[in-house]
Amino acid sequence: GQQLNQSPQSMFIQEGEDVSMNCTSSSIFNTWLWYKQDPGEGPVLLIALYKAGELTSNGRLTAQFGITRKDSFLNISASIPSDVGIYFCAGPYNNAGNMLTFGGGTRLMVKP
Amino acid sequence: EPEVTQTPSHQVTQMGQEVILRCVPISNHLYFYWYRQILGQKVEFLVSFYNNEISEKSEIFDDQFSVERPDGSNFTLKIRSTKLEDSAMYFCASSGLVPGELFFGEGSRLTVL
Secondary structure (H helix, E strand, O other): OEEEEOOOOEEEOOOOOEEEEEEEEEOOOOOOEEEEEOOEEEEEEEEEEEOOOOOOEEEOEEEEEOOOOOOOEEEOOOOOHHHHHHEEEEEEEEOOOOOOEEEOOEEEEEEO | OOEEEEOOOOEOOOOOOEEEEEEOOOOOOOOOEEEEOOOOOEEEEEEEEEOOOEEEEOOOOOOEEEEEOOOOOOOOEOOOOOOOHHHHHHHHHHHHOOOOOOOOOOOEEEEEO
């Protein structure tokens, strides 16, 4: 199946710092999704991207759909303690667009 | 805000026992899913359900698994005879007009002893 590779695997940053993480694939995706998972909870959709080159923001979060359609980036500006969690990229691998494959996640830890 | 709800939050069972995990998807959503996450690993697709039938399933979703929408609100996942390797967090999800934008429940943790 299609694999999504996320980097870095984990990050430990100081509150107030900006964060950048990315997701790459050997295959083309037509949609990129970014989810956040808090401990013991389900993934929560942060941003959805549908067009190559698209740049979309949601508050302090900004995500971009790479021009090659094989990568995506998520940036968090001015991190706060509640940004702690695991960030997953995901993309659909069927024509209907509803079977998602997830990346391995980036674990973010924020030091107050 | 509407949400997907799942019960139980945690179930412990003996190997070989049947387990039913329950979900109430968001009420106006059309597509329903089960995903699982083994501890420390990535989230994996199991099955999708649309128009009262399975639309897609992964290789994980073998004959031991089944899904049902017994009424207008519930969506269930049954594991007929649990194995140790079925221990995982099982997430129900639903989506509406944009099928790729999934909304997940908080999960049901299954522990098989």
